[in-house]
Amino acid sequence: MTAMNGSSTYLNYIGGTWVPSRTGEREASINPANKQEVVGYVQQSALPDLDDAVQAAAEAQKGWKRLAGSARGDYLYKAAAILERRLDEVATAMTKEMGKTLQEAKGETARGVAILRYYAGEGMRSVGEVIPSTDSEALMFTTRVPLGVVGVITPWNFPVAIPLWKIAPALVYGNSVVIKPASETGVTCAKLMECFEEAGLPPGVINMVFGSGSVIGRGIAEHPGIHALSFTGSNAVGKTIGQAALARGAKYQLEMGGKNPVVVAPDADLDLAVEATVSGGLRSTGQKCTATSRVIIHQDIYEPFKERLLQRIAQIKIGNGMQDGVWMGPCASERQFNTVQAYIRKGVEEGARLLYGGSIPEGIGYTEGYFIEPTVFENVTSDMTIAREEIFGPVLVLMKAESVEEALRLANDTEFGLSASIFTSNIGAMLGFIQGMDAGLVRINAESAGVELQAPFGGMKQSSSHSREQGRAAIEFFTAIKTVFVKS
Ligand SMILES: NC(=O)C1=CN([C@@H]2O[C@H](COP(=O)(O)OP(=O)(O)OC[C@H]3O[C@@H](n4cnc5c(N)ncnc54)[C@H](OP(=O)(O)O)[C@@H]3O)[C@@H](O)[C@H]2O)C=CC1
Numbered sequence: 359m360t361a362m363n364g365s366s367t368y369l370n371y372i373g374g375t376w377v378p379s380r381t382g383e384r385e386a387s388i389n390p391a392n393k394q395e396v397v398g399y400v401q402q403s404a405l406p407d408l409d410d411a412v413q414a415a416a417e418a419q420k421g422w423k424r425l426a427g428s429a430r431g432d433y434l435y436k437a438a439a440i441l442e443r444r445l446d447e448v449a450t451a452m453t454k455e456m457g458k459t460l461q462e463a464k465g466e467t468a469r470g471v472a473i474l475r476y477y478a479g480e481g482m483r484s485v486g487e488v489i490p491s492t493d494s495e496a497l498m499f500t501t502r503v504p505l506g507v508v509g510v511i512t513p514w515n516f517p518v519a520i521p522l523w524k525i526a527p528a529l530v531y532g533n534s535v536v537i538k539p540a541s542e543t544g545v546t547c548a549k550l551m552e553c554f555e556e557a558g559l560p561p562g563v564i565n566m567v568f569g570s571g572s573v574i575g576r577g578i579a580e581h582p583g584i585h586a587l588s589f590t591g592s593n594a595v596g597k598t599i600g601q602a603a604l605a606r607g608a609k610y611q612l613e614m615g616g617k618n619p620v621v622v623a624p625d626a627d628l629d630l631a632v633e634a635t636v637s638g639g640l641r642s643t644g645q646k647c648t649a650t651s652r653v654i655i656h657q658d659i660y661e662p663f664k665e666r667l668l669q670r671i672a673q674i675k676i677g678n679g680m681q682d683g684v685w686m687g688p689c690a691s692e693r694q695f696n697t698v699q700a701y702i703r704k705g706v707e708e709g710a711r712l713l714y715g716g717s718i719p720e721g722i723g724y725t726e727g728y729f730i731e732p733t734v735f736e737n738v739t740s741d742m743t744i745a746r747e748e749i750f751g752p753v754l755v756l757m758k759a760e761s762v763e764e765a766l767r768l769a770n771d772t773e774f775g776l777s778a779s780i781f782t783s784n785i786g787a788m789l790g791f792i793q794g795m796d797a798g799l800v801r802i803n804a805e806s807a808g809v810e811l812q813a814p815f816g817g818m819k820q821s822s823s824h825s826r827e828q829g830r831a832a833i834e835f836f837t838a839i840k841t842v843f844v845k846s
């Protein structure tokens with residue numbers, strides 16, 4: 359059982375057993391919509407707990423890699439069915455732990471089910487190719503082998519989808535896994551582990567160790583028994599993980615921040631562009647690496663676009679994501695709440711004009727959680743902090759462009775390159791944007807957020823370590839190619 363003594367304390371999952379940390383310490387997971395509510399307690403683990411998990415994973419991987427891919431896939435199909443059955447419970451834990459609305463949390467959990475099924479099917483797909491040898495009597499082909507024990511370090515903003523889009527391919531290709539979830543969303547991750555446990559995964563194939571990033575996260579990056587690391591989170595942490603992995607020759611994959619632009623051309627469908635800007639920028643309280651952050655608007659339609667945008671934002675209902683009708687929940691944590699407020703202050707100090715929001719909403723219950731109004735700035739220049747750094751909150755900056763060419767130049771004027779959208783009905787502008795935009799995801803007449811699990815996902819420039827996740831791209835990270843030459 360996950361819970362210790364029937365209380366809401368969640369244990370580490372190591373070697374197929376729920377175990378308390380050797381430190382005996384635990385940490386509360388708080389509901390950001392109501393700071394008084396403890397959703398559950400998770401372990402404050404130390405490095406010996408991680409050692410136990412790595413040892414269990416290494417032992418289990420020996421048998422796991424020998425199973426047929428289809429047999430490994432069968433376990434994922436079972437886990438998918440269990441997660442589907444428990445969808446409401448898992449989504450509720452997610453909303454309570456990190457604040458996104460229940461509707462969004464249910465959508466994400468359903469996506470988790472689909473991710474498991476997609477990778478279950480991978481167990482039966484081809485893994486190599488036959489390459490003609492210059493020796494006519496030889497057979498030369500490639501096959502793929504697992505990497506060994508994979509470390510997974512995940513953030514709190516997609517507590518089901520991100521862990522599963524890393525765990526599922528790692529497992530189906532024959533690796534075992536040690537995951538450290540974000541401290542804010544440990545309870546949700548424990549529920550995913552329960553699904554794998556109920557699916558009957560052999561003990562040790564998947565392990566979860568709670569704990570702080572600086573101890574367990576760093577411990578994963580530096581552990582000699584972990585052969586590969588997949589991380590999503592901030593740039594600052596991602597870079598330290600990459601350096602630690604490189605120093606010891608481990609494979610690593612980093613998915614980090616974004617400063618995603620939306621370009622609104624003079625011939626755009628303005629209603630569509632407004633709706634996509636609101637959804638892409640403010641859904642999940644702006645806490646997506648693909649969230650729209652910079653809105654670059656052609657000067658000819660700047661005023662009508664701005665007017666419609668502000669009208670639409672005024673309709674947003676902020677509140678506890680568990681309540682019907684609430685469109686936007688709180689920031690996920692006190693730290694995130696403080697960060698977003700600091701960026702809003704910085705925007706004002708640096709001379710941007712605060713058009714909308716910027717404060718804690720007025721009304722009953724808002725001071726009980728980490729609520730911030732949707733916020734819009736204008737008169738923003740590219741050198742301002744709010745135009746350069748990832749805010750990860752419900753903040754949009756409006757920038758005016760004299761031409762579509764200038765809009766593209768502004769869109770590219772960032773160190774990030776994750777996602778970018780353009781709204782236009784001009785095919786030339788579309789093609790110019792597809793070609794000229796330096797981003798891993800380029801979207802035409804669609805919001806910057808919104809990832810499909812069967813397609814490669816990742817960024818350019820500082821947004822990623824240049825690898826891709828999801829879809830068939832996952833096989834590139836979670837396996838190594840072996841070239842085989844056979845002669846009788
Ligand atoms: N690309 C994305 O999807 C995300 C981007 N971010 C960006 O990062 C900012 C800060 O968010 P935050 O949650 O602090 O993101 P972090 O990068 O700190 O956290 C992501 C994960 O890394 C872990 N971690 C933290 N420090 C270390 C370390 N030294 N070594 C190894 N692992 C570590 C965290 O653990 P723990 O939870 O215990 O700290 C968590 O599991 C946000 O404002 C946003 O800009 C955040 C989340 C997702």
Ligand SMILES: O=C(O)CCC(=O)C(=O)O
Pocket residue numbers: 515516520590645646647648807808809
């Ligand atoms: O846009 C999405 O659905 C996923 C975004 C994402 O991966 C992230 O924010 O970390």
